[in-house]
Amino acid sequence: MKYVIANWKMAPSSEEKAQDLVREILAGAHGISSDMRIVVCPPFIWLPLVRDFLRSAPSPFALGAQNVAEKTGGAWTGEISVSMLKALGVSHILIGHSERRTLGENNEVVSEKLRIALAQGFTAILCVGETSLEGNWHEFLKEEVESAFSVVEADQVGRLIVAYEPVWAIGAKEPDTPDSALTSAIFIRKLAQARFGERAKNLPVLYGGAVLPDTVAPFALQEGIDGVLVGRASLDPQSFRAILEAMEKKR
Numbered sequence: 001m002k003y004v005i006a007n008w009k010m011a012p013s014s015e016e017k018a019q020d021l022v023r024e025i026l027a028g029a030h031g032i033s034s035d036m037r038i039v040v041c042p043p044f045i046w047l048p049l050v051r052d053f054l055r056s057a058p059s060p061f062a063l064g065a066q067n068v069a070e071k072t073g074g075a076w077t078g079e080i081s082v083s084m085l086k087a088l089g090v091s092h093i094l095i096g097h098s099e100r101r102t103l104g105e106n107n108e109v110v111s112e113k114l115r116i117a118l119a120q121g122f123t124a125i126l127c128v129g130e131t132s133l134e135g136n137w138h139e140f141l142k143e144e145v146e147s148a149f150s151v152v153e154a155d156q157v158g159r160l161i162v163a164y165e166p167v168w169a170i171g172a173k174e175p176d177t178p179d180s181a182l183t184s185a186i187f188i189r190k191l192a193q194a195r196f197g198e199r200a201k202n203l204p205v206l207y208g209g210a211v212l213p214d215t216v217a218p219f220a221l222q223e224g225i226d227g228v229l230v231g232r233a234s235l236d237p238q239s240f241r242a243i244l245e246a247m248e249k250k251r
């Protein structure tokens with residue numbers, strides 16, 4: 001299985017634009033093979049709308065949320081719980097995206113969200129990545145990954161996806177080099193093996209950060225990287241289509 005995750009972030013700004021976007025994305029995915037999982041992660045407010053479009057869409061599509069509350073219930077103004085996401089038909093949740101971490105989510109909060117999402121039967125897309133390449137950044141990455149893995153039970157590993165996203169590449173012009181992204185993916189896999197043993201064998205590790213139509217090819221072809229997490233290019237149907245086409249070539 002290969003993965004393309006579309007992270008719409010805080011866009012589009014209107015219902016009409018959200019409708020147009022999902023409609024065009026679906027049209028552009030026509031003929032995409034079923035060994036690709038395409039997860040569309042709109043803002044909370046457009047989840048029902050996107051869900052309704054995806055209902056009649058072919059099987060590669062799944063509905064994802066960009067975040068979830070770290071509490072399962074109670075009086076928490078402005079938060080969205082796992083049960084609410086379940087009621088909306090969400091199957092995947094992005095956990096610990098760097099933009100959430102910038103807003104104050106530390107490893108502890110990310111781990112709690114991951115624990116809750118997995119306990120409730122969701123597939124979690126755990127986002128990790130160093131903020132810069134200065135100093136001992138491997139140690140930073142290791143801490144992020146180990147802290148999150150510590151709350152994952154062995155029998156939940158099949159519902160875990162890790163997206164390696166070097167923070168300095170997110171929103172940038174240039175992605176990481178495919179070689180260095182692969183080195184980090186292997187590093188993450190080793191940490192997974194140390195924690196989960198054999199069960200970690202099929203853990204999908206994706207790359208994210210400046211995945212664009214003209215940068216995607218080497219990541220699509222790189223063995224050891226199971227897919228891509230796409231930010232801004234997922235808001236442009238033509239660019240997204242080009243990324244899906246590049247991923248189609250992946251074996």
Ligand code: PGA
Binds near residue numbers: 169171172229231
């Ligand atoms: P980008 O964002 O593709 O716009 O760099 C990636 C991300 O935030 O995951």
